Amino acid sequence: MKRRMKATIAYDGTNFAGYQVQPQQRTVQEEIEKVLTTMHKSDEIVHVVASGRTDARVHATGQVLHFDTTLSIPLDRYAHALNVQLPRDIRVLEIEEVADDFHARYSVSGKRYRYIWSCEKIQNPFRRFYATPTNGVKPDVTLMKEAAQYILGTHDFSCFCAANTGVKDKVRTVHAINFEWHDEELHMTIEGNGFLYNMVRIIAGTLWEVGIDKRDVNTLSATIASMDRSKAGKTAPAQGLYLEKVHYPQ
Amino acid sequence: MKRRMKATIAYDGTNFAGYQVQPQQRTVQEEIEKVLTTMHKSDEIVHVVASGRTDARVHATGQVLHFDTTLSIPLDRYAHALNVQLPRDIRVLEIEEVADDFHARYSVSGKRYRYIWSCEKIQNPFRRFYATPTNGVKPDVTLMKEAAQYILGTHDFSCFCAANTGVKDKVRTVHAINFEWHDEELHMTIEGNGFLYNMVRIIAGTLWEVGIDKRDVNTLSATIASMDRSKAGKTAPAQGLYLEKVHYPQ
Numbered sequence: 001m002k003r004r005m006k007a008t009i010a011y012d013g014t015n016f017a018g019y020q021v022q023p024q025q026r027t028v029q030e031e032i033e034k035v036l037t038t039m040h041k042s043d044e045i046v047h048v049v050a051s052g053r054t055d056a057r058v059h060a061t062g063q064v065l066h067f068d069t070t071l072s073i074p075l076d077r078y079a080h081a082l083n084v085q086l087p088r089d090i091r092v093l094e095i096e097e098v099a100d101d102f103h104a105r106y107s108v109s110g111k112r113y114r115y116i117w118s119c120e121k122i123q124n125p126f127r128r129f130y131a132t133p134t135n136g137v138k139p140d141v142t143l144m145k146e147a148a149q150y151i152l153g154t155h156d157f158s159c160f161c162a163a164n165t166g167v168k169d170k171v172r173t174v175h176a177i178n179f180e181w182h183d184e185e186l187h188m189t190i191e192g193n194g195f196l197y198n199m200v201r202i203i204a205g206t207l208w209e210v211g212i213d214k215r216d217v218n219t220l221s222a223t224i225a226s227m228d229r230s231k232a233g234k235t236a237p238a239q240g241l242y243l244e245k246v247h248y249p250q
Numbered sequence: 251m252k253r254r255m256k257a258t259i260a261y262d263g264t265n266f267a268g269y270q271v272q273p274q275q276r277t278v279q280e281e282i283e284k285v286l287t288t289m290h291k292s293d294e295i296v297h298v299v300a301s302g303r304t305d306a307r308v309h310a311t312g313q314v315l316h317f318d319t320t321l322s323i324p325l326d327r328y329a330h331a332l333n334v335q336l337p338r339d340i341r342v343l344e345i346e347e348v349a350d351d352f353h354a355r356y357s358v359s360g361k362r363y364r365y366i367w368s369c370e371k372i373q374n375p376f377r378r379f380y381a382t383p384t385n386g387v388k389p390d391v392t393l394m395k396e397a398a399q400y401i402l403g404t405h406d407f408s409c410f411c412a413a414n415t416g417v418k419d420k421v422r423t424v425h426a427i428n429f430e431w432h433d434e435e436l437h438m439t440i441e442g443n444g445f446l447y448n449m450v451r452i453i454a455g456t457l458w459e460v461g462i463d464k465r466d467v468n469t470l471s472a473t474i475a476s477m478d479r480s481k482a483g484k485t486a487p488a489q490g491l492y493l494e495k496v497h498y499p500q
Contacts, residue, residue, distance in 0.1 A: 091372050
């Protein structure tokens with residue numbers, strides 16, 4: 001009996017070349033497929049499909065995958081069976097059985113990302129891979145919130161998309177952008193129906209420039225309208241980014 | 251002009267073979283001495299003296315060192331001057347000028363350590379080097395607190411000292427042991443006038459056994475009186491331990 005499984009996983013992106021399999025590189029996908037293939041005693045790779053890829057050093061606290069299994073492991077022990085074989089920088093948080101037509105990528109209705117800047121003057125050595133250091137610079141979050149209002153809603157987000165992507169339709173809807181201080185770390189969460197390649201990191205970099213007074217709040221509308229990547233800010237570093245939640249229709 | 255400097259430092263112990271210099275190994279002391287020696291353009295190593303060593307994978311959020319400097323770097327820029335050259339897993343938090351007779355090791359009047367267990371069923375991958383996983387086991391902290399009462403005060407702590415240490419006088423005073431839950435992580439802090447080799451980790455391991463009902467609270471007195479290491483619990487893993495604070499007389 002073949003069952004389709006939905007797995008929610010977390011990973012520390014520090015020691016990965018990214019989510020997606022690449023020759024000669026350590027990737028999240030390959031580590032999981034190796035374990036599944038061994039468990040299934042399969043001659044062919046047991047493939048997993050993720051909600052989307054994440055880049056090198058980007059973290060996930062709620063990435064979602066699907067795969068098909070022929071194993072009769074009970075559902076409540078499946079996550080544990082994977083975790084005992086997976087390296088400790090990947091953990092399966094939850095496994096559910098889903099309908100055959102569930103697709104981790106095509107069924108996505110939305111995603112939430114988190115971006116973290118650590119604004120201590122002297123960076124906490126324990127956070128060096130888990131936040132972007134600002135060398136003590138603290139932005140004006142009121143300005144960042146104001147700028148974020150221009151991003152909310154449905155737009156062609158070409159200006160926030162890394163060049164050289166194959167995607168043609170660059171219209172997406174951003175539902176929410178929130179900022180919150182956690183001691184000396186600034187967290188931004190962003191929620192939308194989908195995100196283009198590097199979109200969250202370019203938005204983070206652009207809003208950061210507004211927050212440190214290097215970019216005027218009032219230019220945001222024109223930047224988006226330009227559909228020109230070069231008009232937006234720098235791509236913020238990978239290590240501050242977390243894929244936090246993937247939504248699917250109920 | 252020679253000045254004696256007191257440095258308070260933090261380090262992520264994960265990628266160190268410990269604090270103290272060892273041939274062919276990456277150590278905290280060596281990284282700091284390399285930077286100081288370069289800064290002083292010295293032919294001889296500029297030595298640093300710490301409050302005590304820490305083992306491989308043990309962390310510090312408030313280790314203290316002293317060294318002598320001939321450099322005229324202003325005090326308020328000295329920490330930064332070191333940090334720009336140090337690897338990112340070591341940070342100098344504070345530099346003070348102290349009297350010539352200040353000694354980071356001999357002047358110590360007390361220390362505080364922290365020990366962290368992560369009791370989530372599925373370990374957070376971001377905490378794998380920073381807490382000791384218990385695979386979902388949650389101890390009875392009331393029992394641990396009760397057992398801790400027997401440790402408080404002045405005792406010969408031979409039972410909590412790793413064998414093969416050169417130290418003869420094993421009498422120490424423990425001032426406080428506290429427990430606190432932070433979500434699903436249990437933190438123990440312990441404060442005393444000094445600690446024997448592995449003492450905090452053996453106390454953590456012993457109290458843990460009490461907490462999971464593998465050791466009777468009422469045996470603690472006899473264990474201490476025995477002065478026999480084999481009567482106490484297992485040495486808890488290094489990765490959960492943090493040197494948090496070193497006290498000196500005002």
